[in-house]
Amino acid sequence: MTSLNVERSAVGAPLMLTELERAIMRNQEKDGVTYHSPRACRVPDDEIERRAGKFADEMGIVPGQPLEEIAAKLGGRVNFHGFKGASEDLEWILVHPGGAFDINLPEDTSALRDRYTVAHELGHLYLHFPLVESDGPKSGLVAARKLIIHDRGTMASRQPNQEQIENWERAEEEADRFARALLMRSDDFSDVWNSTNRDQRSKVLACAYFFEVSQNLARWRAKEMGLV
Numbered sequence: 316m317t318s319l320n321v322e323r324s325a326v327g328a329p330l331m332l333t334e335l336e337r338a339i340m341r342n343q344e345k346d347g348v349t350y351h352s353p354r355a356c357r358v359p360d361d362e363i364e365r366r367a368g369k370f371a372d373e374m375g376i377v378p379g380q381p382l383e384e385i386a387a388k389l390g391g392r393v394n395f396h397g398f399k400g401a402s403e404d405l406e407w408i409l410v411h412p413g414g415a416f417d418i419n420l421p422e423d424t425s426a427l428r429d430r431y432t433v434a435h436e437l438g439h440l441y442l443h444f445p446l447v448e449s450d451g452p453k454s455g456l457v458a459a460r461k462l463i464i465h466d467r468g469t470m471a472s473r474q475p476n477q478e479q480i481e482n483w484e485r486a487e488e489e490a491d492r493f494a495r496a497l498l499m500r501s502d503d504f505s506d507v508w509n510s511t512n513r514d515q516r517s518k519v520l521a522c523a524y525f526f527e528v529s530q531n532l533a534r535w536r537a538k539e540m541g542l543v
């Protein structure tokens with residue numbers, strides 16, 4: 316299993332820590348928390364769709380609703396820190412033991428991209444956190460847009476092995492699928508898609524507008540639902 320542990324370097328060399336690593340280190344030193352990267356749940360796409368629908372029902376999410384409200388209801392915070400283009404990874408979620416969480420977004424990405432990112436991170440929370448939570452009361456989850464692995468006790472990154480890469484890619488796909496299903500529930504999407512008889516571009520625009528997503532994302536959803 317992959318875990319992300321960050322501790323101070325024994326040799327005391329100056330370290331360039333990312334905001335994510337600083338947050339992990341703070342909680343590790345203070346509360347002894349170990350943050351694990353997501354384990355893929357390896358269920359079929361239609362099960363991911365079903366779980367996203369269940370989550371939306373439980374939380375009373377309606378199309379176009381700001382997801383920051385949902386995060387707050389769940390005991391989460393959405394923070395903005397850093398600018399994209401810097402080397403550190405700025406789109407991530409840390410789920411703390413017990414389920415409270417922090418999501419970070421860059422300050423210079425579009426509102427539509429941020430919305431998809433928050434939905435994606437909620438996917439990690441709902442699909443993947445329960446799988447690491449069973450490891451014990453000090454277990455948290457860290458998910459970033461890239462796979463980061465540190466050996467416990469050193470700051471040296473090590474190369475993930477093939478199995479870790481495959482697991483991470485799978486978990487990312489699951490969170491992405493969850494996000495699209497959450498933002499554009501399939502029944503609603505079909506209704507909006509079929510509400511106009513005009514050309515495909517108009518249908519994409521109608522869906523993007525209705526669900527508050529980018530045209531690219533609406534087009535992607537239409538493809539995975541077999542509508543184009």
Ligand SMILES: [Zn+2]
Binds near residue numbers: 435439458459487490
């Ligand atoms: Zn992710």
